[in-house]
Amino acid sequence: MTADATADADAVDISPEPGPPLTRTLARRETLADGVVRLTLTRADGLPVPAWTPGAHIDLLLGPGLERQYSLCGDPGDTSALQVAILRETAGRGGSQYVHDKLTEGATVRARGPRNHFALVPAERYLFIAGGIGITPLLPMIAEADRRDAGWHLVYGGRTRASMAFAGELRARWHERVEICPQDETGLLDLDGLLGVARDGTAVYCCGPEPLLAAVEERCASWPPTALHTERFAPTAGSDAGSAESFEVELAQSGMTLTVPPDRSVLEAVEDAGVPVLSSCREGTCGTCETGVLAGVPDHRDSLLTADERAVGDVMFICVSRCRSGRLVLDL
Structure with a gap:
């Protein structure tokens, strides 16, 4: 997951969830492709960085209102550093531009995490579909799938070959298992050919821009319901649709009962009541x-x-989700 996140002047803060941000050093900065830089973040004291698993991301706290999420793209077995690759998004909200324009080697920046909502599930085979910078969370997944001796295939699309970070090394290492598909050379990805027939035992992992994700979801409608796994950079279209009525929220740990009005989120109501909650993207x-x-x-x-997780209903994301039953009791 990417998104956009100020630094002092000589380190990067990374802490395991749910603790506060800490400080770590921006040890190395590399240009990987047109508009893409890789940051290698270490602890200033030389101690190991937090453990993580493929699909995890960290929050970079780049300044007031600039807290953004970036997928980890290095080796989970490397305890000396964490790596993220960040695309400059000129139409974004300023986080990636701050990274590209302000963060230099030796700088400091706060960060939080890692955390993982895009974990690699066990499967016989994997089909990885990446669009642009969406390749980042898939890199450690590919290595893990290979380590498990699972069958896997990567289809990686981008605007141009020069804009596609990691394309050369992926092809050099994995050969025919990797398809590099620059749009100006090969056109759009052949999703009908890739996904037209459901395959038992195959997990599909996709990360990239919203049009790609929507197209993949459409073509996976006939696949088993747990086959597709996606990670988004922006909210799903129409995700904010629904009733905006007021409702009550009981905070079980804090002993408070709050009314969430139509024009406020649960998160905002909880914050207004003085109850601390970690949040980022909102x-x-x-x-x-x-x-x-x-x-x-x-x-x-x-x-x-996922649909199954929503049906269970034992967790929610209080920055956007609301209530269907008039009252919620939350573990806060």
Whole structure:
């Protein structure tokens, strides 16, 4: 997951969830492709960085209002550093531009995590579909699938070959298992050919821009319901649709009962009451504000939970989701 996140001047803060941000050093910065830089983040004291698993991301706290999420793209077995690759998004909200324009080797920046809402499930085979910078969370997944001796194939699309980070090394290492598909050379990805026939035992992992994700979801409609796994950079279209009525929220740990009005989120109401909650994206994509539901029926409006997870209803993302039952009891 990417998104956009100020630094002091000589390190990067990374801490395991749910603790506060700490400080680590931006040890190395490399240009990987047109508009893409890789940051290698280490602890200033030389101690190991937090453990993580393929699909995890960290939150970079780049300044007031600039807290963004970036997928980890290095080796989970490397305890000396964490790596992220960040695309400059000129139409974004400023985080990636800050990284590209302000962060230099030796700088400091705060970070939180890692956390993982895009984990690699066990499967006989994997089909990985990447669009642009969406390749980042798939890199450690590919290595893990290979380590498990599972069958796998990667189809990686981008605007141009020069814009596609990691394309050369992927092809050099994995050969025919990797298809590199620059749009200006090969056109759009052949999703009908890739996904037209459901395959038992195959898990599909896709990360990239919203049009790609929507197209993949459409073609996977006939696949087993648990086959497709996606990670989004932006909320799903229409995710904010639904009733905006007021409802009550009981905070089981804090002993408070709050009314959430139509024009406020659960997160905002909880913050207004002085109850601290970790949050970041405030649009239902990063998973930072995940909260346990002890009673009541959530109205899920996030872009993270699967249909089965929504049906269970034991967690919700309080930055966007609301209530279907008039009252919720939350583990806060």
